[in-house]
Amino acid sequence: xxxxxxxxxxxxxxxxxxxxxxxxxxxxxxxxxxxxxxxxxxxxxxxxxxxxxxxxxxxxxxxxxxxxxxxxxxxxxxxxxxxxxxxxxxxxxxxxxxxxxxxxxxxxxxxxxxxxxxxxxxxxxxxxxxxxxxxxxxxxxxxxxxxxxxxxxxxxxxxxxxxxxxxxxxxxxxxxxxxxxxxxxxxxxxxxxxxxxxxxxxxxxxxxxxxxxxxxxxxxxxxxxxxxxxxxxxxxxxxxxxxxxxxxxxxxxxxxxxxxxxxxxxxxxxxxxxxxxxxxxxxxxxxxxxxxxxxxxxxxxxxxxxxxxxxxxxxxxxxxxxxxxxxxxxxxxxxxxx
Numbered sequence: 001x002x003x004x005x006x007x008x009x010x011x012x013x014x015x016x017x018x019x020x021x022x023x024x025x026x027x028x029x030x031x032x033x034x035x036x037x038x039x040x041x042x043x044x045x046x047x048x049x050x051x052x053x054x055x056x057x058x059x060x061x062x063x064x065x066x067x068x069x070x071x072x073x074x075x076x077x078x079x080x081x082x083x084x085x086x087x088x089x090x091x092x093x094x095x096x097x098x099x100x101x102x103x104x105x106x107x108x109x110x111x112x113x114x115x116x117x118x119x120x121x122x123x124x125x126x127x128x129x130x131x132x133x134x135x136x137x138x139x140x141x142x143x144x145x146x147x148x149x150x151x152x153x154x155x156x157x158x159x160x161x162x163x164x165x166x167x168x169x170x171x172x173x174x175x176x177x178x179x180x181x182x183x184x185x186x187x188x189x190x191x192x193x194x195x196x197x198x199x200x201x202x203x204x205x206x207x208x209x210x211x212x213x214x215x216x217x218x219x220x221x222x223x224x225x226x227x228x229x230x231x232x233x234x235x236x237x238x239x240x241x242x243x244x245x246x247x248x249x250x251x252x253x254x255x256x257x258x259x260x261x262x263x264x265x266x267x268x269x270x271x272x273x274x275x276x277x278x279x280x281x282x283x284x285x286x287x288x289x290x291x292x293x294x295x296x297x298x299x300x301x302x303x304x305x306x307x308x309x310x311x312x313x314x315x316x317x318x319x320x321x322x323x324x325x326x327x328x329x330x331x332x333x334x335x336x337x338x
Contacts, residue, residue, distance in 0.1 A: 039071040039252075044260035046246045049213060051267035053239060056231030057209025058119075059087065063248055063260070065204050072166070073126055073133070073202040076189050078251035081172075084244035084264075085182030086236035089174050089210070090152045093230045094118045095144025096217055104157055105169050109141055115217045118154065121208030124202040127164055127194050136164060136201070140208060148173050154185065164194055164201060179247045191253070204255045239266035 046061040061081070067073055099112035119142035126133045138158040145153035152174040160166045170189050177184040182230075191200045201217040212232030220227050243263040 007148060018073075031329040038258065039068055039254065039256045040074065040250070040258045041066045041252050042248060042258040042260035044246060044248045044262045044263050046264050048235065048244075048267065049211075051235075053178060053235050054237040055233050055235060056092075056212060058208045058209050058213035060211075061207075061246065063206045065202075065250070065258070067169055067202075072254075074252040074254040074256065075191055075200040076193070076250060077253050078188065078233055078249075079185075080182040080248040081187070082149075082245075082247040082249075083183045083184040083185070083239070084246065085180060087233055087244075089154075089183060089233060092233045093217075094210075094212065095130075096230075097144070098146050099143040099155055101155060101169065101171065102147060104143065104155055105167075107165060108159075109157060112141075112143045112323070115160075117215055118142045118144050119208055119210040119215065121206065123203060124205040125192075125203050127201045128199050129194075129292070136160060136162065138168070140206075141210065142210060145171060147172075151175055160192075162194065166192060168192060180240065180242075181247065182322050205224060227294050235267070252282070255285045327329065 043064045046059065046063065048057045049060060050057055063079075087180045094251070095118050095323050096115040097113040099116040103111035103250075121140040122137055122144070123140055124135055124137045126299075127136050128134075138160045139182065140156060140158045143155040143157070145155040147153065148171070150232055154172040154174065156170045158168040160168060168190065172185060175184045175186065176182070185239070189203065193199070199219045210233070214231045215230060216227050218227050243265045245261065245263050247261040248259070250260075304306075
C-alpha cells in the first residue's frame with residue numbers, strides 16, 4: 001500500500017489560504033455595494049379642483065424637500081415640474097393680460113394688471129439664524145408673463161418679511177414634454193443670502209395653485225365693468241388609464257439632485273352635459289324611445305353685482321388676509337395664503 005503524500009509546509013499553507021480566500025472573494029463579488037443615502041429627498045403631491053373631465057379646473061401641487069441628518073442644507077438652484085398631457089396652460093383663458101418682469105421687480109404686486117394673475121401659493125425656507133434655523137413662510141403670486149423664445153412664461157413673486165426681508169422674483173418657461181407628460185415648467189430659483197456674507201436660504205416646501213380658483217377678472221361690457229371668473233385649465237375629456245402623472249426634478253447648489261413623482265387618479269365625474277360612460281350605456285339599454293335634448297352648457301362667465309374689494313394693503317401684517325383650503329394630499333388639506 002502506497003504511503004500518503006505529505007505536502008511541504010509552504011505548499012500546505014498556500015492551499016489553506018486559497019481555500020479561505022476564494023469563498024470570501026466570491027461573496028464580495030456577488031453582494032451589491034451598499035448605496036449611500038441621498039443627500040436630499042423630495043415629495044410631490046397634486047390635485048385638481050374641481051375634478052370633472054372636460055371642465056375647467058385648478059391644479060394644486062405641493063413639493064416638500066427633506067435633507068439627510070448628516071447633510072447640510074443646500075439651496076435649490078433648479079426645478080423642473082412636469083404636468084400631464086392634455087393640460088394646456090397656453091390655451092387656457094388664464095392671463096388675459098401680461099405682466100413684465102421689470103414692472104414686477106420694481107413695483108411688486110401692484111405693478112401687474114389684475115387680469116394677469118394665474119395662481120397663488122406659499123413657500124417655506126430654512127434661514128440660518130445664529131446656531132439654529134428659522135422657518136420663514138412667504139406668500140407667492142403667479143402672473144402671466146411675456147413670451148420667451150416663443151413660449152409662454154410664468155412670473156413668480158414672493159414677499160419675504162422675517163427674518164429675511166426681501167422680495168424674490170423668478171420666471172418659469174412652459175415648454176412641451178415627452179409622454180406621459182405634456183408640459184414642462186423650468187424654474188431657476190435665485191440664491192438669496194440670509195445675511196450679508198452669510199449662507200443662502202434653502203427652500204423646504206412649496207405649495208401653489210395654478211388655475212381659476214379664487215381669481216376674478218374684469219371686462220368692459222356695454223359701458224359697465226363686469227367681474228367674472230375664468231374657466232381655468234381645461235381637463236381632457238378622457239383620463240389616461242393610469243391617471244394623470246406629475247413629476248419634479250430638483251437640482252441643488254451642492255451639485256446633488258432629487259426626483260419626485262405622483263399620479264392623480266381619474267375623476268369620477270364628467271363636466272355638466274357630458275354623462276359618464278356608465279350612464280350613457282344605461283341610457284342606451286333602458287331609456288324609452290323618445291328623444292331628449294341635452295341642456296346647453298353653462299357659460300363660465302359669472303357676473304357679480306357687489307363692488308370690487310379694496311386692493312391688498314402693502315402694510316406688513318403677521319396674519320394673512322384670507323386662506324383657502326385645497327386638498328393636495330386627499331387627507332389633510334393644505335392651507336394656502338391668499
